[in-house]
Amino acid sequence: MNPFANSKSQGLARRATYASVAVAALLIACKVGAWSYTGSVAILASLVDSLLDAFASIVTLVAVRKASAPATREYRFGLGKAEPLAALTQAAFIAGSAVLLTLQAGERLVNPQPIQASEIGIAVMLVSIVATLALVGFQAYVIRQSSSVAIKADSLHYKGDLLANAAVIAALVLTDFLGLPLIDPLFGLAIAAYILWTARSVAMEALDMLLDRELPQEERDRIRDIALSYPEVLDMHDLRTRRSGPYRFIQIHLEFNGRLSLNRSHAVAEAVEMQVMEEFPGSEVIAHQDPTTPEWHEDTDPLPTTHQGRND
Incomplete structure (x- = not known):
């Protein structure tokens, strides 16, 4: 039985992937502008995360379409494992982004630079939070209807974005208020660490499915x-x-x-x-x-227990 067999579930799952790609594209455009104005490493961290979210959302879109396809002669059990494969791919790219952000933040710790036009960055982060909240709410509904692990992994990314965006706002406010440029790269490092933890969670769930772990x-x-x-x-x-x-x-x-x-x-x-x-x-x-209690008639010959050779 296919959970996407009815048009409602299939339509919801696909709309969730389209919404995810659209929100990621919107956030990328906003954060590119905010980073160009502010030069903030924390905003750069959030921008890179959004770029990877866009890639992950596209992978999720393809995976959901493949996983919902019916079984065929060649694939008797269907293509359901397209979803954990997509989630594992997402985890690899997310981990790579965390490493790049760590290097960028480390460079800013050695050579700190002041942040410009922080109010623009704060405004963009607030827009990001509102858009992400709307997407995560819709994804939660779709997950309840379809149990899609790929959409669940995608939603986990965006839940992490909520915390990351809030951390960026805190970094910008504290940097302006205290006048300490080192706060910005420190928050960038914290965001990178959280992204890496998210990648680990996604990868473990995907591996459990690929290795046929028992149900809970x-x-x-x-x-x-x-x-x-x-x-x-x-x-x-x-x-x-x-x-x-x-x-x-x-x-x-x-x-x-x-x-x-x-x-x-x-x-x-x-x-x-x-x-x-x-x-x-x-x-x-x-x-x-x-x-559990097989009954044999008394006149029934017992089953042979040994194999008789030709020349016996």
Whole structure:
């Protein structure tokens, strides 16, 4: 089952990526002007972050389109892992930007320079905060509807931008108020450190998905509760779960009394599958039926336990 199969979810996910690219382009234009007027390293840090956000948003746009495509003959499990691959790419570029910002801030610590027209920089940062807040709010709604890890990673970047923009405003105000040019590069270093931490968080989540980490324990417990809610199901074992972009893949072995008819056990297994898919939209569920007390007729020959050679 594809979480993007209905037009509403698919449209929301795509609109979120378009909005992300548009906001990034707006912020880049504003911050280029603010940096050219002020020469602030903190604004430069925020500008570089916005440039990378624009790139990440474009990657997210492509990844969401690929991940929402249906499975094919060549890709039986779909292309859901396009999303964590995109998130991992974002993390690499974000980490690179943090290193570049650290070098730039270090140079300004050695050769401090005064900031010009700080009021322009403050005004631009306020515009950035308002635009980013609107985008993050919309992305939060889309994430609830689609569970897209790529959009979640993109939203995490912009949440970091909110703190970074606030830090830039603080740097500009304190530099003007105290007359200490070293405050600006110090805030630039702090922003770079936060960007690097954000990159680590994104990369870890992407790697978990690429390496097929199990679903969270609370989700696994809910699957178990659903299976055992059917009186015919005596127990369950070998629950295996993983995520691939917007999809969940769930395998479970259900234990039935061996005297239960095959038709009945199959019907119950199907009911379990349907209820789990309703609980976790976008899931593909396979429930295997295991008899716990198999009955053999006395006149049934036992299964062979050894292989007989031709010349025995």
